[in-house]
Amino acid sequence: MLLAPSDSEAEVIVPEPSTEEFRPKMNATAVDVYYGDTHAVKKVDLPILEGDVTALIGPSGCGKSTLLRCFNRMNDAIAACRVEGEITLEGRSIFDAEIDVVELRARVGMVFQKPNPFPKSVYDNVAYGPRIHGIARKGPEMDAIVASSLERAGLWQEVKDRLQESGTALSGGQQQRLCIARAIAVDPEVILMDEPCSALDPIATAKIEELICELRGRFAIAIVTHNMQQAARVSQRTAFFHLGELVEYGRTEDIFTNPVQERTRDYITGRYG
């Protein structure tokens, strides 16, 4: 852990593997990310626990989104971006030559900051993933996947009569839930959410948060958020980042009620950020 040398309670932020709820689905170990000459993420260790929601909080530019995008190697597409360190999924390195990035992304889905449905019908938006991965064929099999994904995303009641309408014609909140349905349609093990509510109004945000809570048992979820109330509401684990360093990681209630680090306390009480 990269901590200020004066911090004597460094060991607190390392989750004890002995606790029974500590079941790391994914694990980042000593991850460094560079954008050209910028050192965006510095030696971060972070587990994503199975069946839990892990919130990544911190001021803008602290590297939390960058780190999140490492978990399904979305940064591969950025030429200037370089990732060092180790990230595992179920104990296997995701940088392993044997792991295909396409397979990785089918297992580790992603929901983006701005709702980005494809300019295709609602149905095709959800069916796209299963179709390219060959999970289901056309017809009743695919219909069932689309229906259940939309159901799980809490969108079925609203769109069941307009499946052939363009996904871009939905409201912002509906679009974001469509994107979540699209991500869960391929039945991933982990869902990464990069500020999924930042472009939404409070009512749509509440629905997404409710949805995250419902999904939590089935998937390991990692969510980047700027909204600390949101992190407190939806997550079980919270990681606080500052200037590319992981300052503190722990149970959400501990981080919010009794943070160990002074920087965490300052951020949570609104001193900066």
Place this chain on the structure above:
Amino acid sequence: MQARLTGRNAAELRFRLYGLFAIGAAIATLGVLLFSIVGKGYTAFVQTEILLDVRFDAAAIGDLEDLEGEGRRAALQRADYGALLRESLREQFPDVEGRTAIRSLTALVSTGARAMLREKIADDPALLDRSVPLWLTADDEVDMLMKGQIARDVPESERRLSDVQLAWVDALEAEGRIRTVFNRTFLTAGDSREPELAGVWGALVGSFLTLAVALGVSFPIGVLTAVYLEEFAPKNRWTDLVEVNINNLAAVPSIVYGLLGLAVFLNILQLPRSAPLVGGLTLALMTLPTIIIAARSAILGVPPSIREAARGVGASPLQVVAHHVLPLALPGILTGTIIGMARALGETAPLLMVGMVAFIVDVPGSLTDAATVLPVQIFLWADSPERGFVEKVSGAILVLMTFLLLMNAGAIVMRQKFEKRW
């Protein structure tokens, strides 16, 4: 404050007026241009015909009944249809005597009338030794006279038709033996030395074949190049160099591409001269940079969020491009392609270099036949001395512009079809 506001409003009003004036000037110029071309060109679509009673003399043609196949065709080829024409004209004007007078009389009818007689008798041998009234194509000078292009009040020596010929035409007209009909020849025939027999079909087919080759070659190569450069190529000094070169190539004068085509396709590859294949390949070289640039900017215009979304659900780079980027970029790519094709359609200079400037009578039937294209045809006719070709030039320009309009309309339809909102 108030004074500033008034000033700003006045400036805005002035700016709008400038805009309206500019648009008005553009529309007026276009109107004058169109009016002039249509005014000169519409007569190309009509043709004067003369009614003659032609007797298919068995002595002049020979007995067709006895002959079969090849022999019959040869007999039909051999027959002196000029004599038939001469006879029927002399019947019309019995008092004309002397070789010179008769020659100037037969000059009233187009030389193409002989071929017409041959077709007539070949189709229906029963006409032999019978006299039939036939509408025959008039010579271009008569045509010009009927269209008011030959002034009657100038001295005879400065006129293409003599006083006697004028009198004959007047006599025919008085008898109702002259009419003006829709000029089918102009839309169905190839080029000819005789204006009344010349048509744009050969050039139109040539243009079509040439453009088909140009499109077939440049569209896939251009789009694939653009996709590779935008989506797959690493951004380094080499790709920068390629990019700069493509941008420069778009500005190279078209005649240079003609020289390139001459050197590569004719001299090195030994492809046939004057053929739509070579013309099309040359135009493809010229159009490629335009298509690449348009396709790249269309691909660049696809929001990155769509790519991320596709990648996020596990689409491979090729699937991202094929399922999402290309469909969304297609309207822009099509627009650029049509602009490139429209430019290729109007191009003359590079085709001169690969021999598509020849006088070609036959309508091209394949990609390797000798052919010419519409703009070259216009250039050739504009270069001809006969008065009759003036209207053909304007007529061909109208055909060319219709071709262009249809192409653009097709592009708009396709764009509407593929256009999507995101």
